[in-house]
Amino acid sequence: MKAIILFGHGARDNRWREPFDRLAELWRVQHADLPVELAFLEMMQPSLEEAVTSLGALGATYITIVPVFFGQGGHLRNDFPVLLNACQKKFPQIALSATPAVGEDPAVLQAIVDFGARAL
Template sequence: MEQVFEWLESLWKDQHPDVLAELAFLEMMQPSLEEAIAALGGKGVTQITIVPVFFGQGGHLRNDFPLLLKECQQKFPKVALSTTPAVGEDLAVLQAIIDCGARVL
């Protein structure tokens, strides 16, 4: 599964080379969100938009993520952190999944 996220990161960097991006995980895999923020902050980034790659507002996003985000904001007060909705809540993402499935019909 980690390979899919690395592929996503690689696609982002290929298509948006002027926008710094770091992959981060909430738990059990590295780098952590804190490590990713530290890496970007170390490159002089002062604003970070976090794009949660989840299909919806499950327990991780409702419970764990807000606490982790608050901790990171306290550890990195000079970096403004913001988030987008979960990618699975975006109509274009849902349509892409439908299109993927429809290709096999």
């Protein structure tokens, strides 16, 4: 079974995660047959490991991790690969893969341009 993890940075203020919760809910509405979990690098739960554990318990055998970051900064270049590698070792029965940061996708960049244009 395939599943997806939407991976964000995390923050001290719990309101910061509200758009992530809405994003996960949109996924559930539009892709009800593919489980989704949120995961956070720091300061919020669940962690990447906890999200993989949860999806694995549902029967996921292939999980794609989507970093919901604007770009490939230090966290994605340095911290994320360590977490991903640890999960791959802990869950060898689950194939884990990761996409580039969402902010590197031309369609996402265009959506931001369109948002700005609508604001004028």
